[in-house]
Amino acid sequence: MEAILDALDNSQVARPLILTLTIYVLWTVLFASSSLPSDLPWIGRDQSKVFSSLRATIKSVSKSRELLAEGYQKYSSKGKSYIFPTCDGPREILVPRSSLRWLLEQPDNVLSAAEYHNESLGGDYNFLDKYLIQDAFHDHVIYRSLTRNLQAVIPEVWDELGRTFEDIWGTDREDWKEVPLMDSMMTLVGRASNRMLVGTPVCRNKEYLANMMKYTTDVVINSAILRVLPKFLHPVIGRMLSLRNQWHYSRTAKYTIPHIQERLRHMERKRNDPSYGWEQPSDYITWQINLAIAENKSIEMDPVTISRRLMPINFAAIHTTTITITNAVIDILSASASKGVLEGLREEIEETYAACNGVWTKASLALLVRTDSAIRESMRVSNFMTRNALRRVMPAAGVTHPVENWTAPQGSYIGIDMHSIHHDPEIYPSPAEYDAFRFSRAREEASASAGDALDKVKKTESMSTTSGDFLTFSHGRHACPGRFFVVYELKMLLAFMLLNYDVQPLTERPQNKWIGGNIVPPSDLSIRVKRKA
Numbered sequence: 001m002e003a004i005l006d007a008l009d010n011s012q013v014a015r016p017l018i019l020t021l022t023i024y025v026l027w028t029v030l031f032a033s034s035s036l037p038s039d040l041p042w043i044g045r046d047q048s049k050v051f052s053s054l055r056a057t058i059k060s061v062s063k064s065r066e067l068l069a070e071g072y073q074k075y076s077s078k079g080k081s082y083i084f085p086t087c088d089g090p091r092e093i094l095v096p097r098s099s100l101r102w103l104l105e106q107p108d109n110v111l112s113a114a115e116y117h118n119e120s121l122g123g124d125y126n127f128l129d130k131y132l133i134q135d136a137f138h139d140h141v142i143y144r145s146l147t148r149n150l151q152a153v154i155p156e157v158w159d160e161l162g163r164t165f166e167d168i169w170g171t172d173r174e175d176w177k178e179v180p181l182m183d184s185m186m187t188l189v190g191r192a193s194n195r196m197l198v199g200t201p202v203c204r205n206k207e208y209l210a211n212m213m214k215y216t217t218d219v220v221i222n223s224a225i226l227r228v229l230p231k232f233l234h235p236v237i238g239r240m241l242s243l244r245n246q247w248h249y250s251r252t253a254k255y256t257i258p259h260i261q262e263r264l265r266h267m268e269r270k271r272n273d274p275s276y277g278w279e280q281p282s283d284y285i286t287w288q289i290n291l292a293i294a295e296n297k298s299i300e301m302d303p304v305t306i307s308r309r310l311m312p313i314n315f316a317a318i319h320t321t322t323i324t325i326t327n328a329v330i331d332i333l334s335a336s337a338s339k340g341v342l343e344g345l346r347e348e349i350e351e352t353y354a355a356c357n358g359v360w361t362k363a364s365l366a367l368l369v370r371t372d373s374a375i376r377e378s379m380r381v382s383n384f385m386t387r388n389a390l391r392r393v394m395p396a397a398g399v400t401h402p403v404e405n406w407t408a409p410q411g412s413y414i415g416i417d418m419h420s421i422h423h424d425p426e427i428y429p430s431p432a433e434y435d436a437f438r439f440s441r442a443r444e445e446a447s448a449s450a451g452d453a454l455d456k457v458k459k460t461e462s463m464s465t466t467s468g469d470f471l472t473f474s475h476g477r478h479a480c481p482g483r484f485f486v487v488y489e490l491k492m493l494l495a496f497m498l499l500n501y502d503v504q505p506l507t508e509r510p511q512n513k514w515i516g517g518n519i520v521p522p523s524d525l526s527i528r529v530k531r532k533a
């Protein structure tokens with residue numbers, strides 16, 4: 001146990017996870033009965049031993065990497081499903097790539113993404129009020145409004161990134177400065193995302209941001225604890241844990257509620273008098289109010305409701321994007337000098353920035369194909385989730401796989417092993433290698449010859465494109481709707497960094513840590529930066 005704790009040091013999730021695992025283990029041994037299909041093989045379970053399922057579960061705490069590799073080789077790659085003994089929640093049925101389409105095409109009342117998210121994130125306790133998650137109007141706002149308003153959001157995010165870089169990395173052109181990478185990325189992503197969500201001045205209010213970040217971390221920790229506790233303890237422990245979330249929310253609401261009230265007043269005046277001299281900002285708050293009016297949902301115009309909906313959206317946006325860009329920067333800085341990754345990116349960014357006269361638009365950002373590839377490749381090789389597209393079985397009679405014929409019971413989870421697909425040599429040659437321009441090479445070649453070839457490559461190889469082979473944003477109708485924003489946000493972040501700072505490469509890539517079934521980059525890594533002369 002000590003060895004595991006050592007290995008998991010630095011993680012805010014690890015220690016509570018280990019403690020609650022002990023309770024879970026007792027719970028599993030004493031009370032829980034497995035109703036998973038008996039005709040499905042398990043990975044990591046040796047049935048000749050006592051407590052074989054329990055042993056497999058414990059194994060997955062420190063051996064998820066090996067178990068997934070074995071499961072892929074023995075079953076997934078042969079078109080078969082198997083049971084993965086997840087250590088931080090119910091065991092999962094992982095289907096092969098050939099069943100992904102079936103998995104994604106099931107209606108929500110058969111295989112539910114929302115119910116999986118709700119259960120695995122402790123939705124009844126973590127998001128302030130069950131109502132907010134049961135009727136996820138904030139997801140609806142993101143689906144309806146974010147992508148169509150990207151053009152307006154781009155200059156705002158660029159401005160916020162520039163200010164944030166200067167605040168945290170400084171403007172010293174003489175001396176190198178050591179900066180904590182993950183913290184820097186968290187602040188950049190937090191401010192840039194909140195410029196899109198709440199606008200100025202709240203997006204850069206230190207108390208607001210600090211509490212929003214703490215809230216998103218609360219959700220990660222609390223949901224890890226709840227996932228391993230038996231359900232009957234949730235009403236008590238869940239409520240206790242949620243006190244911290246409520247506290248952090250109240251520190252954000254202190255700023256958001258007056259801000260939203262003011263927005264509502266301006267918007268109402270503008271509706272009544274179009275000549276009123278006020279420009280409507282394009283941000284989440286405005287989108288939610290406009291959608292609430294259009295759909296006649298007065299509750300969604302209530303400042304308290306809006307301020308609360310900002311919490312799950314921040315949760316969806318902050319950690320995912322922070323870990324993604326932290327990994328991308330590490331991968332780029334650790335790439336061998338002979339590959340010319342930094343130079344290749346700088347060249348592309350400088351030329352494109354000059355050609356668009358320093359004004360980023362959707363069109364000019366689309367020209368950053370190497371940058372796009374460098375991030376997408378990092379999302380492939382340094383993915384932080386290992387399984388994805390997880391769904392909860394809804395019908396009381398369970399759900400039957402159409403080819404393999406097993407039946408998964410109500411309440412069980414079905415998903416796919418994304419990590420092994422991303423590391424399959426038949427799909428990605430030299431899969432363990434970070435080949436920054438893997439996806440842009442073909443695009444650059446096609447753009448030289450232009451025509452149909454370019455269109456084809458453009459569609460398949462860009463960062464926001466999901467497929468059965470690239471699953472970081474998942475795939476199908478529930479694929480992350482924030483991804484189109486993320487593409488621009490992260491390209492601009494790298495562009496600002498490389499246009500304005502010299503950054504020292506890393507001599508070797510620091511290893512990411514496997515924590516159960518997740519893989520996290522080092523949180524204590526610092527890099528050396530200097531403002532360009």
Ligand code: HEM
Binds near residue numbers: 142321472475481
């Ligand atoms: C690099 C950053 C991000 C990654 C890797 C990511 C990944 C994901 C994944 C894997 C899902 C689950 C899809 C499924 O269950 O099939 C998801 C869902 C979602 N994401 Fe993201 N996400 C990111 C950033 C964002 C941002 C910035 C936003 C909002 C501004 C956002 C909003 C959402 C929403 C609303 C859903 C729920 C979609 C649904 O259930 O239909 N995400 N994301």
